Amino acid sequence: MLKVDECRPNLTLSCYATHVPILSDIYKAFEITPKITFQKTYACSCSCSRIHTHTSCCFTLQQNYKTFREREPMSAYKDKDARINGIKDQIRVVPNFPKPGIMFQDITTLLLKPKEFKDTIDMFVERYKGKNISVVAGIEARGFIFGPPIALAIGAKFVPLRKPKKLPGKVISEEYILEYGRDCLEMHVGAVESAERALVVDDLIATGGTLCAAINLLERVGAEVVECACVIELPDLKGRERLNGKPLYVLVESH
Numbered sequence: 375m376l377k378v379d380e381c382r383p384n385l386t387l388s389c390y391a392t393h394v395p396i397l398s399d400i401y402k403a404f405e406i407t408p409k410i411t412f413q414k415t416y417a418c419s420c421s422c423s424r425i426h427t428h429t430s431c432c433f434t435l436q437q438n439y440k441t442f443r444e445r446e447p448m449s450a451y452k453d454k455d456a457r458i459n460g461i462k463d464q465i466r467v468v469p470n471f472p473k474p475g476i477m478f479q480d481i482t483t484l485l486l487k488p489k490e491f492k493d494t495i496d497m498f499v500e501r502y503k504g505k506n507i508s509v510v511a512g513i514e515a516r517g518f519i520f521g522p523p524i525a526l527a528i529g530a531k532f533v534p535l536r537k538p539k540k541l542p543g544k545v546i547s548e549e550y551i552l553e554y555g556r557d558c559l560e561m562h563v564g565a566v567e568s569a570e571r572a573l574v575v576d577d578l579i580a581t582g583g584t585l586c587a588a589i590n591l592l593e594r595v596g597a598e599v600v601e602c603a604c605v606i607e608l609p610d611l612k613g614r615e616r617l618n619g620k621p622l623y624v625l626v627e628s629h
């Protein structure tokens with residue numbers, strides 16, 4: 375397994391020597407000529423001052439590098455998809471809600487626009503169809519809006535991850551820290567089985583605490599979290615960095 379923690383300008387990727395051909399292929403895919411330096415007999419690193427357009431991405435490269443996610447952009451807006459501006463334009467930003475200083479990203483205005491709402495769902499479905507995902511886990515409350523149509527379209531089941539004391543069956547719980555205070559997510563025991571391939575869906579990533587708790591719940595029952603998908607990222611809050619290298623795909627950024 376080759377783990378790449380972060381890709382930024384001037385990045386260096388390190389790997390075992392046996393993976394150098396894979397790494398070279400990756401750089402080739404981005405039309406970058408790598409400088410390959412052998413540091414020890416068993417390890418090497420490749421570095422290059424020019425890097426692809428994604429400013430921040432985290433991924434784990436599996437032995438089978440067909441699953442290499444960086445071949446697909448991790449942010450749709452960086453891929454210049456024509457639908458993105460339409461989606462972004464329909465998200466209302468409400469200053470000082472629910473507290474002074476918060477720029478609230480209101481997706482209810484997007485839901486009023488069938489074309490842009492459908493474009494949102496379609497973009498996720500195009501990315502995840504045929505990826506052998508058996509479970510879409512949606513986070514209460516706004517993940518319940520985007521998760522179910524994606525699940526239906528890709529032929530996966532939908533599992534709600536709920537706030538405490540909402541689910542009637544036996545649950546497992548995961549606490550997490552918010553900007554102010556703590557919260558908790560719960561999942562029904564038996565809803566997801568070991569070795570299932572899961573996608574986590576929410577409307578927005580801010581500090582990343584909520585997605586991190588969702589990933590933990592799924593991994594505790596032995597599921598593989600393939601990716602997290604959000605409509606909006608607030609990159610200034612660096613939520614991606616709390617996902618322990620799990621890939622995150624977003625449609626729009628808001629600063």
Ligand SMILES: O=P(O)(O)OC[C@H]1O[C@H](OP(=O)(O)OP(=O)(O)O)[C@H](O)[C@@H]1O
Pocket residue numbers: 513514515516517552553576577578579580581582583584585613
């Ligand atoms: O990345 P984080 O800092 O964890 O924040 C992101 C979470 O915050 C919002 O939910 P909220 O907790 O406001 O609940 P709601 O969807 O029920 O309104 C949003 O829908 C995400 O779930």
Ligand SMILES: Nc1ncnc2[nH]cnc12
Pocket residue numbers: 476477478479480578580608
């Ligand atoms: N700025 C924001 N807008 C909407 N939901 C949020 N959850 C956390 N921060 C948020």
